[in-house]
Amino acid sequence: MVPIQERRERERAERHRLIVDAARELAEAEGWDAVTTRRLAERVEYSQPVLYSHFKNKDAIVRAVALQAIGDLAERMRAARTAHRSPAKALRALADAYLDFAATRPALYDAMFVREVDLSFGTAESPPELRAAFGELVAVVEPFAGDDDVETLTEVLWSALHGQATLNQGRRLRPDHHRARVEVLLSRFC
Amino acid sequence: MVPIQERRERERAERHRLIVDAARELAEAEGWDAVTTRRLAERVEYSQPVLYSHFKNKDAIVRAVALQAIGDLAERMRAARTAHRSPAKALRALADAYLDFAATRPALYDAMFVREVDLSFGTAESPPELRAAFGELVAVVEPFAGDDDVETLTEVLWSALHGQATLNQGRRLRPDHHRARVEVLLSRFC
DNA sequence: TCGGATGTCTAGCACTGCTAGCATCGAGTG
DNA sequence: CACTCGATGCTAGCAGTGCTAGACATCCGA
Structure with a gap:
């Protein structure tokens, strides 16, 4: 060369x-x-x-930013999860990390999961950042699966967190009850 | 005149x-x-x-469409809820109605809850359509509140449904596991 | 029948994402 | 060393966006 x-x-x-x-x-x-x-x-x-x-176009730039941010989120979730031995505490820490990321970096969260950037989810050739992030969720949910399918339960938890994140951002939930919502979700979930 | x-x-x-x-x-x-x-x-x-x-501007038009659609959704939720005596069946019917609406009319759902149209949620002067829709959720959740605050629990359920609706729309959840996700959510919720 | 208000349209502004085509510059060859 | 030629980045411009100023017509009340 x-x-x-x-x-x-x-x-x-x-x-x-x-x-x-x-x-x-x-x-x-x-x-x-x-x-x-x-x-x-x-x-x-x-x-x-x-x-x-x-x-190729502007969307591709947004997509690049989103992918980088997803990698960052995955790291934070990993740190939160591995900081606790108790599965319940790990779950709470991960949920807090997720919602904190969405709240403090709303533009990044938008690019990741709200804007239509079709990052080819689910498929086999999903980017490693995505697989890593979803893997963190699976890992923290696994102890609570019981008879339920782990991936399904993970999708349900992710949806619940994503819903709170986006509705919080749109100021559609009472801001001063944020903590209570997380606790209620976790208490019903475990 | x-x-x-x-x-x-x-x-x-x-x-x-x-x-x-x-x-x-x-x-x-x-x-x-x-x-x-x-x-x-x-x-x-x-x-x-x-x-x-x-x-006033284009956003105001979108807002008008969204408000109309929210009224429609409230009606559907009401019909689903009142069609069942059992609280559990009413809850399931309402959840299905909500997710069905989001899936079959994605553009309307976007205008209602995804696009930033700030419809002045929560405040006292929220439009009646919004209050009616949230009221339907409260009514169906109420029997399952237990010691938890009803409004908080309602917000948690709404977030969970909203999360599934939007992630479904973005093809970020496995399409063939939709039913299973709803069942898992409800089983943990009740 | 006329004056004035009411309503509607044409034309245009400042901006968007994106691209064709032209300079300019530097690397490799004789 | 001189020269060609390909790569690289620029200027200028296109078609489209939300929105508005100002001209124009139309119709009502006196």
């Missing part, structure tokens, strides 16, 4: 990272509506067409 | 209804992306500015 080509590929990868980071920062600071191709290009100090030499 | 003015108000109200209906039909047929002010104006056979003499 010619070293010049290697250098170019390095620079290309670096710029790729730059674009994704800029999109994430802009979205977190001002919401996804503020993430236009023009503002993004200005931010990375290149012209608009450069974005399209890295990504 | 001058009869001419009355006639004009009647015609205005009729056109208002026409716009909302056209927006709903277009959204259900081709998704909200297809609902542009131009296409909407063309559909009701008026020019764009006419829309703005009825609604």
